[in-house]
Amino acid sequence: MTSPAARRSRPRLAREAVALVARSSPRAFALVCALQVVQAAAAVGVVAAGALLLDRLLSGAGGSLLLPVALLVGSTAASAVAGGVVTQQQRLIAEDTSIVVWRDVAAVASRLDLREVETPQHADAVERLQGQALGRPHQIAGAALSLLGGLLTSFALTGALVVVQPLLVPVLLLGGVPAVLVARAAGRTEFGFSRRWTQVFRTRAYVRRLLVERPAAKEVRSLAAQDELGATQEALGTRYRQGLRRQVRRREAYAVLTALLSAAALAAALTAIVLLVRRGSMTLADAGAAVLAARLLSGQVDRAVTAAGSALEAAPFLAELEAFVSRRDATPAGSPLPAGGTLALRGVRFTYPTGEEVLHGVDLGVGPGQVVALVGENGSGKSTLAKVAAGLLSPTAGGAAWDGTELTGRPGRERLRATVSCAFQDFARFELTLRENVVLGLDPPPTDEAVLAVLDQVGLGDLPVRLPGGLDAPVGVTFDSGQDLSGGQWQRLALARALVRPTRLLVLDEPTSALDPRAEHDLFRDVRAMAGGRAVLLVSHRYTNLHLADRIHVLADGVVVESGAHADLMAAGGLYRELYRLQAAGYDVTG
Template structure:
């Protein structure tokens, strides 16, 4: 069974246990730099080079300022004004160099940030589409996914920004330190000490930010859901029909007010911490400047040296703060990166799913032996000892009341879930021994709540075998088998028409027309086992009759298992399995089950009576 995502309490405990060790700092830096290098090596090299250029230009500006001051204060300035031209020109060139390098850095950072984001999105989406389906039954998984989407995706680049900031500040700091130490080594020590208060408060700020993000994830998810309901096309008609606009808006506002209140309190706490660190740093800086004034008063430093020292102190203090801010950013992002690593680790089983023996291209018998299954968090098993056999070429029906386990059993047969107990065998081989991906390739599933892709009609059909080469004739054959060929030909651009009004030039289909497209998708997959969950729920009686009248010809020897609440559609099945409470309680042909006068017969007569009294009954 897949590991459950960490809950918020566990995440906060893990965050508090993290220590700012040099080993952890090294690991975070190495991992993030590797990722950024993979995303855009040329941009990374260019950005790092600009950092070095900016650092050198900044350090040289201190020397240029001292040169300018010395020239200005020289006794012969009036006699020889040209002596100041060289240092002033150098200072201007250095300032311009720093400004240009800064502008280029800004654009490169934007580009590299998008490259990293793309790399991370690719990894996250690969996990989201590959993890075990059980994860999607867990609210904790959705919280984890939301945190990764809103926070962790951008964090690797933020770590790299912190590293580059530290590197640039460090390079500039070396030159500034040399210049300042030449004036007074004690001044250098005092400036470096000024960064200690920031270091002491940064760890607490990092933990506060991560705890806030974890705590707010459910609120942000629900807020996004409420926004989706109010803006979604599918929901728009019911929102208006029931007059839900004001009610949903009030719920949305209440959630936003709650979030803003929490954000204000969080911002105040972070601001107070930052204020403590900045005030401590400012006190040390003030003491440093007073010490410099004392040196000037004693005549230890001349005016030009003092001017250069003041600039060096201010610049170096800024660089020291940049270093510590970079450290804070790295450790703060590190908490989110650990969360991201835990999410990406869920994808490991999905990658393993491509290894192992391949499922056979066909079968003679599928046997379900004492299969049990429970959904995450459920108290009752959805399947409680299912036993049945399906033979190649058969058309088999699953019937039963809502909650009896029909769809769950279909998902297990399709390889979307693994049983908690018992076995599903293909010709005596346990299907869990097959590579999961290969097993799913041998099954074609059309669910009742199939997806209506905002793609072209052709693409809506070919997603049944996505990535495989296909010809227009194959697509048409699948559409024809589902009774959808003519309706798709009649669209404005035929099979090339986009089936959604969300995009320009698109159109939409009725529920019954969409169901035909979904069936065409399933037939196009051309798998030995076809599973159809309520395949005619949206079809009119004539279309339903036509579909089942030709189903054997369409299947062409393939095995079909279909779920239906319409008993008129299951009469022609080779065998019917009746489920109740997660168990198979009856099986046989329609005639055999009617003769047995059991649950099937009761349900059949009940529906027949309803049909006569009030038209077709649908569950």
């Protein structure tokens, strides 16, 4: 059920959509508006030419037919040309509007807290935005332009019909009122259908990606899972089609009802013309012109009704889009914190949207030049704590400070985020150029010399030499000419992205998980030199390198259970020594 507030917002949404399109593509929008006027004038020209032609043919008074024929041909041609140009210009308008709307959506979506981004609700919202809402501003604007054209032409034809027989006008125009109400009801059903079926539609799309895209290709084949996944996507498709079929039937019923109402209005007008001719109140020439005008006016009323229905259908989707892009919880990037500061986390708790609390009052400090390590078993909260320290997650309780200055709210978190660079174990593979993989997000970008230096630092110094195109070589295999990299090379690129940034703190979450032991040793034999004097927060399951850390925090079930240097923790005989010896024993196969 649509609320009164939502109903009142529709005119405002329509106005804002038209204004958005006008700003996005001003020239094309102005041209389309002008061509609507041309089409309205052409419709009047067709009626006038028809009336004049019939009058000269039926009156027997003679006279040249050249003028009415020329007017008829010219008006018809003008209408056809204008319609063709409008169709093509609307393609440009659609693309221009898409660029502007995507810019607004991306600006918000890319700055939301990770805690929300990782929820199914966010995924559903994004699916609806991509599949439905992003095209709606253009739909409403297109509908508004079509409505404008329909109304202009209707007014022009109404004027022509008033001259011939004014009694026919209310019959045709009033027939459009119930049609608009029916179109409004039909449009409301579309938004409800989209919300109900988003989850199924998204699940099917995911399974299809598993079947056809590269990331899962090896495991799908090794597991021989093609048939099972194929059956799953087909079952989901069948389920979605059943819902779609019911929605299509509803829309078909509304369409039939709208057409019957329009046909009834036209039939009433034509019946009135016949009665007026029989009574002698209208000449045959006027009747012919009236029939032509009535038929054209009926078509324009249908056009206006369809446009109004399209705008009403799009309004709920546009409201959802407007709510998304106007969110206040997507804050702009902050400025980096002062150099040489110490990050202190105090009493940090974190609860995921599922209700699971994974951090329970953790304290942590990282000073300039220090290397602090986080260790613990899987699920102990290490990666979550690293994301909080990087400003990527907001703690549900507790806080952070930089040199004693509290980092409160989202502005404080954004300043922290601008101060930290990260390398994650689940790193992104940006299938861009080699240079872009390193400098992405930096403005101004570092020099080529700096890029080459950091690539050499992470063990990729020969890569620009081996790849055709050097730093401009595309990497990955999604696009033409791309060069694939090994898992270790991709992870080294992720590490290079973190190192090249002029930040104060490095957060390294299993940054060598894809590297072999020799490569890992070479990278971390002097972690301080690699960090360039910056503070380092290192998450690792590999205990062999942890003797380099100034301080090691051992997490268990979201709580720090031990802290100290490697030697102290080994002497303490607690969880750290147990985990260290378990890992070391795996390398000792002598007996």
